[in-house]
Amino acid sequence: MTRVFSHANIMIAYNMKNLLEREGITCEIRNDIATSAAGEVPPIEVWPEVRVSDLDKSRAEAIVERALVGDLSATSWHCVKCNETNEPAFELCWNCGTDPKNKHD
Numbered sequence: 346m347t348r349v350f351s352h353a354n355i356m357i358a359y360n361m362k363n364l365l366e367r368e369g370i371t372c373e374i375r376n377d378i379a380t381s382a383a384g385e386v387p388p389i390e391v392w393p394e395v396r397v398s399d400l401d402k403s404r405a406e407a408i409v410e411r412a413l414v415g416d417l418s419a420t421s422w423h424c425v426k427c428n429e430t431n432e433p434a435f436e437l438c439w440n441c442g443t444d445p446k447n448k449h450d
């Protein structure tokens with residue numbers, strides 16, 4: 346397994362995992378519990394990580410890159426259900442899982 350994404354916020358790491366899994370890529374999360382190593386290594390080393398198999402690495406990296414590029418050009422959005430602020434790369438609310446496009450008109 347190879348790391349393709351890491352973030353200090355475990356919910357954002359899980360959201361990236363969901364994004365990749367919707368593209369058919371099997372992922373696993375590492376470091377979802379802070380370890381006793383914290384303080385002995387740079388903090389980024391213990392951030393939650395999204396890992397994929399080596400076979401999926403290139404495709405996964407492209408999806409992550411696309412999500413992060415989208416992050417720069419788009420604006421964050423507020424969940425219609427819980428009003429949480431979400432980063433633009435994510436299609437579902439990281440807090441409650443609501444799909445902002447799936448609302449009644």
Ligand SMILES: [Zn+2]
Pocket residue numbers: 424425426427428429438439440441442443
């Ligand atoms: Zn929400």
